[in-house]
Amino acid sequence: MYSTSTKVYSYQQKRESKINFQAMKFESRDTDLKAFVEYVKNGHAITHIFKDNRRIKDNYMCTSFICLDIDGCPIDMPMMIERIAKKPTMAYYTASNGYKGEGFRYRFIYLFDELIDKCHYQPLVCSINHYLKDCVPEFENDDNCSENINQLYFGCDCSETNLIVNADSIYHLSEFPHEPKNNEKMEGRKEKKAKAKMPQTDFFNDLCKFSPWDFLNKYRSVFQVQDHSNPIAYRYGAFIFDGKKYEEVCRPLIKDRLIASKDNLKVVTIKDGQHRRKKLCADAIQYRRINPKITLENLVYDLMYEIYVIGKYDNTDNVLNTFEVYKIADYASSLSIEEIMQSEYKGNKHLFRLDNDYCKKHHLEPKSYCKTVAKLLRMEKILPLYNSTLTIIENVENLRNDGIKISEKTLSRYLKDGDVSMVWEHIQNGFSGKDNKAYNNNPPTIMFQSPIPEKRRYTDDEIGELYDVSKSLKDNLQNLKQNGIHIGKDRLYSFCKRHHIETNPNKNTLTN
Structure with missing residues (x-):
């Protein structure tokens, strides 16, 4: 019995077929010589025994045959067989014989009565090749793919009978002298070329x-x-x-x-x-x-x-x-x-990326601080183009002409917001746009080096010291910001509710 892996379906015209090699599935079989010949004769693809369906070196287990793929040989197959003593068990022409290039194309299959492991495979292939060269000096083979342990071979895919069988030619490993390799990893042709x-x-x-x-x-x-x-x-x-x-x-x-x-x-x-x-x-x-x-x-x-x-x-x-x-x-x-x-790449086109270590060091909430950084970066673009001699509407129009999309309400809020009070310093110093020499000597990044107010939880006592009950909630919120207490409208409203303070004391006066 001989061990081999065969493809379930046969290929009658390999050269003209569109074969998906990655999708090919093999079955491991123990077969006799007669059945083996039938597989080859009917065009089945054959290979060695692997651990699974992946034909890779690390998955190789064993085989019972050595197949020499002979291409470009000047000697015809029958004449070559006649001139050697150790004849192949099977020999047949390949589908590409006479199709392209010079010389004959055929395969020699040598069957062995014992299994060939990984250490013996490649030395055995070289030994058979040397034997053929010694017997027939003019023997040439342009293809050394047989040395690849994961090589795939197709059977006879021609309609005419071209298969020669020598049933008595079953060999022992010792009949082809060779020195087996160590069990260490063996480099293939591609690895040797890459290393070179x-x-x-x-x-x-x-x-x-x-x-x-x-x-x-x-x-x-x-x-x-x-x-x-x-x-x-x-x-x-x-x-x-x-x-x-x-x-x-x-x-x-x-x-x-x-x-x-x-x-x-x-x-x-x-x-x-x-x-x-x-x-x-x-x-x-x-x-x-x-x-x-x-x-x-x-x-x-x-x-x-x-x-x-x-x-x-x-x-x-x-x-x-x-x-x-x-x-x-x-x-x-x-x-x-x-x-x-x-080349096309779908990357992230962000204006900035927050430094989480910085936020931890300064006890800042990342999501909230992102808005502050975005506002400051936007003001860096607005300040060089802002003209204090023009109105808000005129400035918005100029900014839009320069590619900065901003509304009148947003620009007004930026100018009035205490978090960016350094804008007023920019206006008071008389910077009037990008043509100003003073501005060119003092880039806007220098003006933004003032520290950002630290956000923290203010107590009711701190708010109550500055709260004026005679003013509205909006006026008090502005007054607190001017005095360095930065809180939101909701926080101030809850303060008034807890202490029963009227948020709009002028309402009754207006009604009367």
């Missing part, structure tokens, strides 16, 4: 030599993962952005992994079949958006950090190995920053 292209520096040598965890641990003090683009300036306890030219770019490294599941937090990872390499490449481009001057080494470290520390990607099958990470980082680094920035 890597810069020969200590960093990339460590990337190939160390385990991912040892590599990250060694370079964690050298590189820092930057998850947010640099702000333009820092004012008022907030990171200030230029809303017209600057686009806030961030990588939510932790938040996008976690979803609430009752009382527990569940890690959300990108698994096999969810385009991991494509999404990792998008992450690499995102890191270049955040820091256009990022080096190739730093980018490789950031991607390794996302895979192994953050755990955003499921890499149990080792598809995102160090060579694949380098390949993705190298591609992202080769793109011009102009091309990256001009």
